[in-house]
Amino acid sequence: MSKIYILHENNEWTDHLTMRLEELGLPFELWHLDEGIIDLNSEPPKGVFYNRMSASSHTRNHRFAPEYAEAVLSWLEKHGRTIVNGTRALRLEVSKVNQYMALNQAGVATPKTITSIGKGNIMEAAKKMEGESFITKHNRAGKGQGVQLFHSMEALNEYVYGESFDEPVDGITLIQQYIEAPEPYIIRHEFVGGEFLYAVKVDTSEGFELCPADACKINDMGGSTDMPEVAKGAKFQILEGYYNPIIKKYEQFLQENNIQVAAIEAIQDKNGDFYTYDVNTNTNYNFDAEIVAGVYGMLSLAQYLGGKLKEKQASEF
Structure with a gap:
């Protein structure tokens, strides 16, 4: 029977997604791609394959995980498997240069x-x-x-x-x-299924490390510790009723580059000009901020993957 396969290299970042998949009763399997073997003459299993390989894998001693993930994705693509965030998404994940060129091609301004x-x-x-x-x-x-x-x-x-x-x-x-904002924050735009989900206001007064995952928090020296409670300072705040015309360009950019799940970060300068500087195709969500807003990225993602799986299963009969 077909199932959802999650391609990744960091167990900590899969916990919230697998919890949601279990809640929805969806069959899944984790593929940790730090190392492995692919028989290119064999046929992959049937199912939906979600790639959430991270550009920062080398910071967890998984230096060649993205390269191996691309090999796996190429194998899957050759056999026509249903893939969420395929090789193109991965290539943008691991290269800011590729990101900026693709954004510019879609008419999105990036910093010099x-x-x-x-x-x-x-x-x-x-x-x-x-x-x-x-x-x-x-x-x-x-x-x-x-x-x-x-x-x-x-x-x-x-x-x-x-x-x-x-x-x-x-x-x-x-x-x-350097884009100097009137106030120290950036906006992170979340997309699932290529469509806008919500925007997060991220306080940058403590520095540039903006990872929203539970396992990430910057301290005074830029290290990683446990995530703070909302009461301690709400570094991440989901914006209710947010709209910006740039969203349409972002959705076009995602469609043109075959990216289904992503976060796109941007900053506005004192003149009101909007600059986009990062595309994250391995997006995580800040659970504390989501509780306050009552919206849940991993739930939306699990539902999206479930829908893709249902389509796949229907085509098998």
């Missing part, structure tokens, strides 16, 4: 960004910002990896050639225009 490999070239790239403040970030990141704010070349030089320099896993460092 310059790619560089090599410490000397990081310095040369920063000069192109012409004295403006800028940030560094990793091309393949997740969890705000490599994100640092600089107001001068001297400060960048100290970082790049100092002991605290954070080497990107793919070697590519991005130098990006």
